[in-house]
Amino acid sequence: MHNFEISDRFTIADIGLTLEGDSLTELFLAGAEGMMTIILGVTPSQTPAETVNINLTADSREQLLVDWLSELIYLFDAKNLIPVSYNISVEQNDRFTLSGKVAFRIFSGETETAEHDIKAVTYYKLKIEEHDGLYRCHPVFDL
Numbered sequence: 001m002h003n004f005e006i007s008d009r010f011t012i013a014d015i016g017l018t019l020e021g022d023s024l025t026e027l028f029l030a031g032a033e034g035m036m037t038i039i040l041g042v043t044p045s046q047t048p049a050e051t052v053n054i055n056l057t058a059d060s061r062e063q064l065l066v067d068w069l070s071e072l073i074y075l076f077d078a079k080n081l082i083p084v085s086y087n088i089s090v091e092q093n094d095r096f097t098l099s100g101k102v103a104f105r106i107f108s109g110e111t112e113t114a115e116h117d118i119k120a121v122t123y124y125k126l127k128i129e130e131h132d133g134l135y136r137c138h139p140v141f142d143l
Helices: 024-040 061-079
Strands: 002-007 014-021 050-058 081-092 096-106 129-131 134-137 140-142
Touching: 002 024, 014 024, 024 061, 024 081, 024 134, 050 061, 050 081, 061 081, 061 096
Parallel strands: none
Antiparallel strands: 002 014, 014 134, 014 140, 050 096, 081 096, 129 134
16 A cells, blocks of 8 residues: 655645655655656556666665655656556665666657656655554655
8 A cells, every 4th residue: 555645835846745655665656656646747547668677776765765756757857758557676685775667658748748847856854754564754846
């Protein structure tokens, strides 16, 4: 189970999410789906056109979340790719790692528009907390 809620209560040029997940992987999935919903105005769907392997490593789970969401922003901005399905795993050994495959479709600027242009994921009050097996955090995005 994972869930997200969009909030614009931060500042005029920012928008944020409240994320919940039964695991770190589920939390990261909620973050990806929530961020893409902010960008597109709807949850992405359709048949994937391309699959990309993603492997990220970071010293903290917050850094890994920022890296993950930043990678998806880059793929959208630079390659017009919209994630439609995820097969990822987030694990902790000496460091935190995210690995797996993400299926994307092509964003067509001719037939669809982006609702928001996310410039970056911020560290504003970013803290992943776990209570009774439920992970929560509140990432904020610079518009």
